[in-house]
Structures are given as structure tokens and as C-alpha cells.
Amino acid sequence: MAAQSKIKAGELIEPGDGDAVELAKRHLVQPWPYAGSVGNEARALIGEGDGIYITDGSGKRLIDGPAGMWCINVGHRREELAKVMYDQAMALSYNTPWYTMNAPSAELARRIADAAPGDLSHTFFTTGGSSAVETALRFMQFYNNVRGRPEKKLILSRGGAYHGSTYLSASLNGRPRDRDWMDGADELVVKLSSPDPFRRPKGMGVAAFTDFLVDQFRDTVARVGADRIGAFVGEPVQASGGVIVPPDGYLKRIREICRENDILYVSDEVVTGFGRLGHVFASGDMFGIEPDMITFAKGVTSGYFPLGGVIISERLLEELRRSNHPDALFGHGLTYTSHPIGCAVALKNLDLLEEGVLAHTREIAPYFQARLKTLEELPLVGEVRGMGMMACVECVADRESKDPLQLDKDVGKRIDAHCHELGLLVRPLINMCVMSPPLIISREQVDDMVAILREGISRTMDDLRKEGAWRG
Incomplete structure (x- = not known):
């Protein structure tokens, strides 16, 4: 007989409720799952959003770096x-x-x-x-x-x-x-x-x-x-x-x-x-x-x-x-x-x-791109590229070969994990980190985002060196 959930019909699941994880593993099929974990997987729980920020299941406040999935353009919690x-x-x-x-x-x-x-x-x-x-x-x-x-x-x-x-x-x-x-x-x-x-x-x-x-x-x-x-x-x-x-x-x-x-x-x-x-x-x-x-x-x-x-x-x-x-x-x-x-x-x-977000985007986008471009100072970073309010940090084993395959294939996930601890959600794509925050982001918040991403990449470089996976 299947175990019964503690959650009653119509009851709101609080962001930190461990029962949500239990329910997901028992009943929820996530998008893009691997065969070895399909139907038995719980992903990072997000409870609330406000402006450019989201709050995870443990109550940690994070900059929503991917804007959901390229989509929360005017920000969370717009009344x-x-x-x-x-x-x-x-x-x-x-x-x-x-x-x-x-x-x-x-x-x-x-x-x-x-x-x-x-x-x-x-x-x-x-x-x-x-x-x-x-x-x-x-x-x-x-x-x-x-x-x-x-x-x-x-x-x-x-x-x-x-x-x-x-x-x-x-x-x-x-x-x-x-x-x-x-x-x-x-x-x-x-x-x-x-x-x-x-x-x-x-x-x-x-x-x-x-x-x-x-x-x-x-x-x-x-x-x-x-x-x-x-x-x-x-x-x-x-x-x-x-x-x-x-x-x-x-x-x-x-x-x-x-x-x-x-x-x-x-x-x-x-x-x-x-x-x-x-x-x-x-x-x-x-x-x-x-x-x-x-x-x-x-x-x-x-x-x-x-x-x-x-x-x-x-x-x-x-x-x-x-x-x-x-x-x-x-x-x-x-x-x-x-x-x-x-x-x-x-x-x-x-x-x-039309009443201001587009104009703000055109004004802040050059600053967003310029600040992210400074991450090319890090030896793990092969290129930072982008346009408007979308950008990618691509990591490579070395800049001469531009080879991403010699790195751990989950290097993007490693960076994301460190950034999560520091207060930023990143969208990892194999050896890349994609950034596309809500368009209402301020210059100060761009600075915060880039600083966290820099530290997350630096910590990942240290990890790879310790494991002998990258000499850098």
C-alpha cells in the first residue's frame, strides 16, 4: 500500500516543507530526466519570488540569474x-x-x-x-x-x-x-x-x-x-x-x-x-x-x-x-x-x-555585458558573449584549443552549486553558464551578480585543480 502524504487536499505546501520533496519523488516526472532517476527525482525547491530574487526551499534568497527560463522579464511579484x-x-x-x-x-x-x-x-x-x-x-x-x-x-x-x-x-x-x-x-x-x-x-x-x-x-x-x-x-x-x-x-x-x-x-x-x-x-x-x-x-x-x-x-x-x-x-x-x-x-x-522596462533594458544592457566581460580574466573562462540582457560564460580547458571536453562535463553545474551557496541561481549548460536576469535589474544588482559568479568560477577552478582535472 502506497504511503500517505501528510498534506491534505487544498493545503498550501510551504517552501521549506520536506513533504514536497517526498511527493515529487513519488509522483512527479521532471522535464529532461535521465533514465536512471526518472520518476524518482526532486530538484531545487523554489518557494517565492520578488523582483529579481527568488527564495529556495531552505529560505535562502537568490538572484534569479536565468529569469525563470528567459521569461520573468518584468520581475517576480508584479501585482x-x-x-x-x-x-x-x-x-x-x-x-x-x-x-x-x-x-x-x-x-x-x-x-x-x-x-x-x-x-x-x-x-x-x-x-x-x-x-x-x-x-x-x-x-x-x-x-x-x-x-x-x-x-x-x-x-x-x-x-x-x-x-x-x-x-x-x-x-x-x-x-x-x-x-x-x-x-x-x-x-x-x-x-x-x-x-x-x-x-x-x-x-x-x-x-x-x-x-x-x-x-x-x-x-x-x-x-x-x-x-x-x-x-x-x-x-x-x-x-x-x-x-x-x-x-x-x-x-x-x-x-x-x-x-x-x-x-x-x-x-x-x-x-x-x-x-x-x-x-x-x-x-x-x-x-x-x-x-x-x-x-x-x-x-x-x-x-x-x-x-x-x-x-x-x-x-x-x-x-x-x-x-x-x-x-x-x-x-x-x-x-x-x-x-x-x-x-x-x-x-x-x-x-x-512599453512604459519603461524596454527603455531601462536598452540603458542597462551595455553595463551588464561589460561587467560580465571582466570574467574573461579568469583562466577557466574561454569567452563571455552576449547581446541585450542575455549572456553566456563558456569555460574551456585551455584557450588555445578551446576544448570543453577535457573538463568535467558538469563544470557548469559545479559553478551553479557554488553560486547557489553565495546567493545566485545560474543556468548551467555543460561547460557554460547562461545569464539572463529579469530586465528590471539595477546596476548595483548586476555588480552583485557578477561578483558572485566570479567567486563561483574561482571556487570551481580550485576544485578542479585539487582533483587533478584541470591545471589552469
Whole structure:
């Protein structure tokens, strides 16, 4: 007979309650688990959030370095967002999107159209980033079917990419270990090189590396056939791949090749959208491109409610309306498409962004990047890179070889553990530490964050030396 929990129905679990750990191990399946611990795992318990800070299960206050998961853009415990959630739930908690609609979704779609580049004017709302990318890809397939091009379905993606966890979106992923044990629609995806200047071939300059990437893209289109390629999907900055900022001009040149070959350009702004780079959308304002579709999620509600979406070019919709198949059905939808509470929260979140958070982000981002850059003084650090309010500290065995494999593969977790003790939550990625704090962070708080990270890396260097894993 299963052991009974001490927690009664409806009772709030306090942050430090050890019973939550017991319940998690007994009943909760965590995301991205290893087979050896699946269904028997408890992770760091977080109890509260306030501004840029969170409190763990033991009561320790931590700077929320990853902003949840790139998403708590306006900070924790914003009463404005909590009130909107309550008010909208009391007015209308849900409506079926199959044959009804709600006012918040229509207003949010208009606001998004006003902020989007080019002729991106219509939004299909989803529940998050994975479903947003999945929707964009399914729309591409529908679009080409209606236009009489059923063979034009291949998708171009890149090494280092992360586009989601649904079957089709996950098939685009190009990060190490993401697909080692998972199936995917490999027959639909063609992978290209990551636009990572730090990992460019030895002796090759950045300009030559950019030419190499563009030539590879053009050669791939010629080899595979433009008549078979439906879309290119790319993050303006590869986020979970290690904050890979592409070389100048690269995205514009890729966009032009797509336009020349009637390949839909899908800009995945699940991370970069809604303030992370200081603008509602980065594609136009930061990179000078007008995609055919933009996917978004995370920052659209600052993580307060699950919401995502894909913004679609007016041109594509007009082509469908003019087609010879007016009865062709885009058979795609979600129970929570255009959720009224999510859209109401997003509207208020957009107000907060436009009323000062975006301007603050643009003002503080150079300071954030400059202070983190000082960590390159540490011999374990190969590069600090970033843009806006997203950055990555990449650790290497030595700067000459840039080899991360000679280090303990969990060096990022080691740094995170030390930083946790010191008051900072880090997002560890194998040999990297990703930093993307809430956009409301102050200069003094940036200083605190960098000081803790410096000490955490220094302690990790001492550990590795003592273990003989690194000479440094």
C-alpha cells in the first residue's frame, strides 16, 4: 500500500516543507530526466519570488540569474499582472476557440501587429514556444499544399539550435545530447552549421566565417533543391545553444537567399522577443530583417501565464485567400488557443514593457555585458558573449584549443552549486553558464551578480585543480 502524504487536499505546501520533496519523488516526472532517476527525482525547491530574487526551499534568497527560463522579464511579484489574472478570470475564464472568440485576444493581436516588422499582421496564439514553432511549421506545410507544392516541405535548421520539445519542433534541435535517445522527423530536416564565431575554424577571420556560412546555406539550397525546401527556422540569437550571437550581416544575407528561393523565413523569437534585447521584437529593430513568420512565447506574459504564438505575413494569408482551394482547411488548433486570461496578462505585460522596462533594458544592457566581460580574466573562462540582457560564460580547458571536453562535463553545474551557496541561481549548460536576469535589474544588482559568479568560477577552478582535472 502506497504511503500517505501528510498534506491534505487544498493545503498550501510551504517552501521549506520536506513533504514536497517526498511527493515529487513519488509522483512527479521532471522535464529532461535521465533514465536512471526518472520518476524518482526532486530538484531545487523554489518557494517565492520578488523582483529579481527568488527564495529556495531552505529560505535562502537568490538572484534569479536565468529569469525563470528567459521569461520573468518584468520581475517576480508584479501585482499588476496578478490583478489582471484575477479580474479576467472573474470576467471570463475560458471560451472555446473553435466557434467563439474573446476581446483580449483580438486586442493583443492588434498590439503585436503594431510592434512586428514588415507586413506581419496576424497572430495565431498557442500555449508556449514549442507549440508556436510547431504551428509555424504546420502552417508552412498547409501553405505549400494549398499552392500545389506538396513536395516543398523540407526545413533548414542549424547546429546549436533549440526550437522546442514537440515532435516536429524538437526535430530541428541541434544541441549536443538533445537527440541522442529521442526520435525525430529527420527526413524533413536539413542541418547547417551553427553561426558561432567562437567555434569558427582556426585561422579563419569572422568575415570569412560569415562568407562560409552564407555559401554553405546557398550551396545547400542548390544541392537539395529550392523546390523541396519550405522553410528556414532560426533564432536571431541562439539562446539555449549558448547565447550564440551571429556575425554582423549574416541574418540579412540568409534572409535574402530565402526570399530569392521562395523559402519561408521563420524567426524564432521565443527568447529574444518581448524585451530580452530591448525591443518587443529583435528581428527588425536589432537585425534589420523582415521574416515571413515570427514565433514568440516566454516574455509575452513574463512567465505569469502560459502563452505563445506565431505572427504571419499578410502576403502569405492573401495568397491563401486567392487560391483555387477556398475550402482547404488548416486543421490545426489547441484547446487553449487565444486563452482570455493569457491574452489579458500579455496586454498588461506589454504595457509594463512599453512604459519603461524596454527603455531601462536598452540603458542597462551595455553595463551588464561589460561587467560580465571582466570574467574573461579568469583562466577557466574561454569567452563571455552576449547581446541585450542575455549572456553566456563558456569555460574551456585551455584557450588555445578551446576544448570543453577535457573538463568535467558538469563544470557548469559545479559553478551553479557554488553560486547557489553565495546567493545566485545560474543556468548551467555543460561547460557554460547562461545569464539572463529579469530586465528590471539595477546596476548595483548586476555588480552583485557578477561578483558572485566570479567567486563561483574561482571556487570551481580550485576544485578542479585539487582533483587533478584541470591545471589552469
